[in-house]
Amino acid sequence: xKLVYEKSESGRRASSLPQPGLPLPEIPEELRRSRPPxxxxxxxxxxxxxxxxLADRTFGVxxxxxxxxxxxxxxxxxxNERVVNLPGFRDVHPLQEEDASQGALELMxxxxxxxxxxxxxxxxxxxxxxGSQGELTGLLLMRAYFADRGENERxxxxxxPDTAHGTNPASVTMAGYEVVGVxxxxxxxxxxxxxxxxxxPQTAGLMLTxxxxxxxxxxxxxxxxxxxxxxxxLMYYDGANLNAICGISRPGDFGFDIVHFNLHxxxxxxxxxxxxxxxxxxxxxxxxxxxPVPAVVRDGDVFRLxxxxxxxIGKVRGFCGPFGVFVxxxxxxxxxxxxxxxxxxxxxxxANYLLARLKDAYELPFDRFxxxxxxxxxxxxxxxxxxxxxxVAKRLMDxxxxxxxIYFPLIVPxxxxxxxxxxxxxxxxxxxxxxxxxxxxxAAEQPEVLKKAxxxxxxxxxxxxxxAKRPIVRYRFxxxxxxxxxxxxxxxxxxxxx
Amino acid sequence: MSFLSLTEQDREQMLExxxxxxxxxxxxxxxxxxxxxxxxDxxxxxxxxxxxxxxxxLASxxxxxxxxxxxxxxxxxxxxxxxxxxxxxxxGELLTAYTPYQPEMSQGLLQAIFEYQTAICExxxxxxxxxxxxxxxxxxxxxxxxxxxxxxxxxVVLAETLNPQVRQVVKTYAPGFRLDVVEVPxxxxxxxxxxxxxxxxxxxxxxxxxPNFFGCLEPAADLAAAASGAGALAVAHVDxxxxxxxxxxxxxxxALAIGEGQSAGNYQSYGGPHYGFFAARSEFIRRMPGRISxxxxxxxxxxxxxxxxxxxEQHIRREKATSNITTNQTLLALAGLIHLSWLGPQGxxxxxxxxxxxxxxxxxxxxxxxLELVFPEKTTFKEFAVHVGRPAKDAIRAARSAGVHPGYAxxxxxxxxxxxxxxxxTERRTPEEIDRLVEALAA
Numbered sequence: 001x002k003l004v005y006e007k008s009e010s011g012r013r014a015s016s017l018p019q020p021g022l023p024l025p026e027i028p029e030e031l032r033r034s035r036p037p038x039x040x041x042x043x044x045x046x047x048x049x050x051x052x053x054l055a056d057r058t059f060g061v062x063x064x065x066x067x068x069x070x071x072x073x074x075x076x077x078x079x080n081e082r083v084v085n086l087p088g089f090r091d092v093h094p095l096q097e098e099d100a101s102q103g104a105l106e107l108m109x110x111x112x113x114x115x116x117x118x119x120x121x122x123x124x125x126x127x128x129x130x131g132s133q134g135e136l137t138g139l140l141l142m143r144a145y146f147a148d149r150g151e152n153e154r155x156x157x158x159x160x161p162d163t164a165h166g167t168n169p170a171s172v173t174m175a176g177y178e179v180v181g182v183x184x185x186x187x188x189x190x191x192x193x194x195x196x197x198x199x200x201p202q203t204a205g206l207m208l209t210x211x212x213x214x215x216x217x218x219x220x221x222x223x224x225x226x227x228x229x230x231x232x233x234l235m236y237y238d239g240a241n242l243n244a245i246c247g248i249s250r251p252g253d254f255g256f257d258i259v260h261f262n263l264h265x266x267x268x269x270x271x272x273x274x275x276x277x278x279x280x281x282x283x284x285x286x287x288x289x290x291x292p293v294p295a296v297v298r299d300g301d302v303f304r305l306x307x308x309x310x311x312x313i314g315k316v317r318g319f320c321g322p323f324g325v326f327v328x329x330x331x332x333x334x335x336x337x338x339x340x341x342x343x344x345x346x347x348x349x350x351a352n353y354l355l356a357r358l359k360d361a362y363e364l365p366f367d368r369f370x371x372x373x374x375x376x377x378x379x380x381x382x383x384x385x386x387x388x389x390x391x392v393a394k395r396l397m398d399x400x401x402x403x404x405x406i407y408f409p410l411i412v413p414x415x416x417x418x419x420x421x422x423x424x425x426x427x428x429x430x431x432x433x434x435x436x437x438x439x440x441x442x443a444a445e446q447p448e449v450l451k452k453a454x455x456x457x458x459x460x461x462x463x464x465x466x467x468a469k470r471p472i473v474r475y476r477f478x479x480x481x482x483x484x485x486x487x488x489x490x491x492x493x494x495x496x497x498x
Numbered sequence: 499m500s501f502l503s504l505t506e507q508d509r510e511q512m513l514e515x516x517x518x519x520x521x522x523x524x525x526x527x528x529x530x531x532x533x534x535x536x537x538x539d540x541x542x543x544x545x546x547x548x549x550x551x552x553x554x555x556l557a558s559x560x561x562x563x564x565x566x567x568x569x570x571x572x573x574x575x576x577x578x579x580x581x582x583x584x585x586x587x588x589x590g591e592l593l594t595a596y597t598p599y600q601p602e603m604s605q606g607l608l609q610a611i612f613e614y615q616t617a618i619c620e621x622x623x624x625x626x627x628x629x630x631x632x633x634x635x636x637x638x639x640x641x642x643x644x645x646x647x648x649x650x651x652x653x654v655v656l657a658e659t660l661n662p663q664v665r666q667v668v669k670t671y672a673p674g675f676r677l678d679v680v681e682v683p684x685x686x687x688x689x690x691x692x693x694x695x696x697x698x699x700x701x702x703x704x705x706x707x708x709p710n711f712f713g714c715l716e717p718a719a720d721l722a723a724a725a726s727g728a729g730a731l732a733v734a735h736v737d738x739x740x741x742x743x744x745x746x747x748x749x750x751x752x753a754l755a756i757g758e759g760q761s762a763g764n765y766q767s768y769g770g771p772h773y774g775f776f777a778a779r780s781e782f783i784r785r786m787p788g789r790i791s792x793x794x795x796x797x798x799x800x801x802x803x804x805x806x807x808x809x810x811e812q813h814i815r816r817e818k819a820t821s822n823i824t825t826n827q828t829l830l831a832l833a834g835l836i837h838l839s840w841l842g843p844q845g846x847x848x849x850x851x852x853x854x855x856x857x858x859x860x861x862x863x864x865x866x867x868x869l870e871l872v873f874p875e876k877t878t879f880k881e882f883a884v885h886v887g888r889p890a891k892d893a894i895r896a897a898r899s900a901g902v903h904p905g906y907a908x909x910x911x912x913x914x915x916x917x918x919x920x921x922x923x924t925e926r927r928t929p930e931e932i933d934r935l936v937e938a939l940a941a
Contacts, residue, residue, distance in 0.1 A: 037846065334552070353516060462803075
């Protein structure tokens with residue numbers, strides 16, 4: 001399909017703007033735009049059709065089942081979209097006075113209280129913009145905490161299991177720490193013996209996702225906590241998989257000092273094709289003085305922003321964070337109330353049901369009940385039929401499903417990571433399981449069908465290597481025909497009259 | 499709640515298939531000592547109508563810009579968001595998809611990101627753009643990280659006329675990046691290029707803002723030359739809606755161009771979610787943070803799009819990645835693309851000219867009413883600083899009682915400017931509303 005730039009015609013436009021009829025002041029020539037940006041020139045009807053066509057060529061949770069492991073692709077209630085678009089939330093400036101923002105401040109304060117209760121910790125900052133920024137913020141809190149205690153020079157290492165998301169080690173580097181890896185044992189837990197050898201006076205902390213990216217709750221969690229607490233180190237809980245344990249178990253109760261939430265996962269901020277997200281962090285009391293400013297606090301019946309936090313690490317994002325995300329997540333949690341536990345129970349039930357239906361056709365590397373997601377291996381299909389997990393994923397598209405996360409976690413060969421979420425119906429789970437079983441049969445009977453998949457999408461399989469080798473990351477006007485001349489500054493005024 | 503889809507019968511059949519009697523058995527892997535032995539202490543569930551009423555009540559206690567004529571800017575602006583933006587962002591496919599890891603499922607989204615990258619490159623005069631950063635503050639920290647690795651230097655220089663929140667975020671990230679941060683003071687509202695060059699001696703990058711936080715136009719080409727002359731990367735923090743009338747950073751020698759995208763396509767939303775944009779010259783392509791959509795072909799040779807250069811990214815490169823970012827602000831960046839497409843080159847220029855003309859009118863009228871500009875010699879774009887002859891917060895209180903929010907109190911960030919307001923004028927303001935502002939401030 002054509003790009004919006006290829007639908008462009010000189011002289012067309014969609015916008016109409018007010019004409020105040022005032023004189024236009026001069027801008028000094030050296031500061032003035034010398035060559036207009038080649039933005040699309042398109043009428044409104046064509047504009048709407050273009051983006052509607054792009055939507056048609058995109059698959060969302062609204063389109064169908066999207067079991068992308070670790071991303072918690074649950075339904076996004078439409079009432080949340082209605083409330084976030086109320087003028088009192090949408091058309092409010094972040095720097096306006098506190099007396100004109102009491103509703104926004106109260107909503108944030110209430111969300112902080114709720115999140116603190118869900119994870120069993122004392123204080124919350126909503127400011128980080130996404131999970132990975134929550135991680136970085138948490139690590140900067142560790143730095144500030146140990147600097148305050150005079151231990152920063154000595155504590156240089158952060159321990160991370162080999163099942164961790166790539167964001168964990170990337171955040172560690174950005175926070176100026178060193179990564180120390182620890183392996184997973186044959187039951188899918190952190191290898192405690194190896195861990196003991198790697199934690200000591202040089203350790204600043206642990207980053208743990210629990211349940212892990214294998215979808216397994218770490219059965220040795222009490223011993224892990226003991227090891228880190230004895231070393232005087234801090235424990236960071238990556239909340240990517242919090243959807244499994246709300247109302248069931250709280251990281252603060254099992255020893256974690258810092259937790260980040262992914263509001264776009266657990267609490268249903270629509271994923272938006274890659275964002276926005278929200279990555280609030282919750283901390284134990286001793287870390288509260290270091291949280292980002294401003295803090296949202298309550299004084300009696302009045303809510304205000306507190307900038308007087310002399311030990312704060314500073315700011316990690318503009319203003320108070322992604323407010324619209326807070327509105328949606330607050331609304332989502334209030335729709336459940338104390339029954340939030342049922343959300344997690346059903347997420348775990350759905351995952352185990354799918355697992356039970358699939359584990360004979362695909363290999364299960366750690367044979368246990370799973371939590372909210374599970375990881376299968378396509379190793380046998382590859383060995384016996386030469387069909388890879390990538391082929392299975394592409395073939396799933398033909399059956400009308402978004403593929404699971406593939407080739408992650410790295411410790412499982414030919415991994416397929418499936419997270420159905422709590423919002424799916426049994427019929428959907430059955431249809432997906434039937435498709436996966438049919439694909440396993442196809443792998444044996446007609447592997448070529450899988451290797452050439454997808455067959456029913458707007459494009460065939462795409463060449464990712466070529467894209468990386470010779471990157472084309474913007475439209476190259478000069479390599480295409482009109483409407484744009486090669487580099488000549490255009491006479492806008494002349495066109496306007498034409 | 500109505501967001502779950504299982505019936506009682508479904509549950510029983512599923513438990514039977516799993517081979518257990520109750521859901522509790524699935525949670526046996528959680529040691530009993532770390533289970534929560536009670537119900538979460540949360541307020542009772544609300545039905546949908548109750549929820550709408552509750553949130554409506556909270557929203558009613560915020561003063562929106564429909565109730566108070568707003569001249570407040572300082573980084574977030576009351577620009578008009580066209581109806582097509584709302585209509586397209588409501589499409590469920592775009593709203594509820596995620597990062598396009600499986601390109602054949604997400605061709606529309608990947609093409610939209612490619613088109614967005616193109617629009618940002620065109621606006622800024624750069625060769626490459628990512629799919630978006632979190633906001634206008636964090637992209638500045640990203641720029642410092644890129645510059646540190648590109649130059650091997652460990653100092654960054656920030657103009658004091660760079661938005662204070664942007665500077666605060668850079669300073670928060672700096673200890674982790676092992677960067678020293680130096681600020682260059684302004685001289686009568688703008689940065690002196692010689693002073694900047696002296697400070698940039700061993701710096702990785704210099705970040706300045708155009709138009710700057712006071713609304714004044716910096717001598718951008720001279721600042722970029724000063725940075726480059728000292729071997730530092732020149733980084734311009736720019737307002738997208740200014741770029742129909744103001745020169746593109748690529749045309750005056752910048753290595754990187756970054757900014758807050760809110761002005762193009764996003765509501766104010768009490769500060770977010772919005773998007774930051776990050777664009778660079780092609781030599782920095784493999785150091786870019788974040789997602790990038792690239793063109794390729796499918797097995798039939800047809801054009802298609804994929805996430806590309808992923809070996810920069812955390813899920814491949816882990817601790818050696820160029821950034822930890824995964825979830826970015828794609829939906830807000832898409833809003834930006836739609837808004838910019840709605841405007842077109844002619845509309846973007848007109849929008850800039852309207853802001854320019856209206857803010858000039860406001861300056862003149864305030865001058866006639868006896869108020870003095872803080873930097874009278876400087877050219878401004880849509881925002882300017884004015885002395886109000888009393889503490890700014892008093893002036894704000896008085897004006898608000900007349901239904902006008904007159905602007906931002908500059909004394910919050912700059913000493914000696916306690917009687918100064920930063921006034922922003924967008925295309926949504928009318929000459930009549932500006933007359934009301936003048937009346938409110940002159941009173």
